[in-house]
Amino acid sequence: MLNIAYRAAFAGALFSLAGPSLAQPIAVSPVASDAAADAQPVVQVPAAPASYTLPALFAVDLTVVDEVSSKLAKSGDPVRLRLARPIYVTPDLGLPEGTVVEGMVIHAAKGGMGGKSGELLIAAQRILLDNSVAIALRSFQVNPAQGRDNQGVAMGLMIAGGAVGGIAGMLITGGSARVAAGTNASAKTRSATELPASLLVKLPRQDPLYTSPMPVPAFTTQGN
Structure with missing residues (x-):
């Protein structure tokens, strides 16, 4: 009887010693968690380009601000x-409608007696963005229905660039050749131009x- 009691007491002692240690939670080393976080790939966000290229012969829609008369x-x-x-060089960057464009009278002659027609040759020269960046233009044309003489008759004649110092312009003739304010016109870029962002x-x-930092055709709201 004493032997049985001794065995029961010995078993209880073993349970009391082993039980609490088995019930303890297993600690997770923070070192393993930090290592897993460090293993995550780092996403590199590419830097925005510093400039974009507007290609040569890119079509530009213009408006004549003031009337020009021979x-x-x-x-x-x-x-x-x-x-x-506007001219778009990225999906959301570019030059807005209303941007100033420089033009010049290349030749002007008044109409005279004996039916001599007036002559007016004008050209779009450039879009000046600052003192160091300008978009050179060529192939200026006005809407043929809007460049008129005083009798409502007009004729447009494209002049080769070499004939006017490398600036292609448009000659309007008539009794009093003129281009009215608000006249629609167009031109093209002379060469590819780097535009700082x-x-x-x-x-x-x-x-x-249709554009990138590489010289590829840009996108605009009008057709080329």
């Missing part, structure tokens, strides 16, 4: 133009995108 104009007179539509403005987003 009665008053002289060779070398400035012609005020503006962008009729800092000189571009945020525009309403347009897709698809």
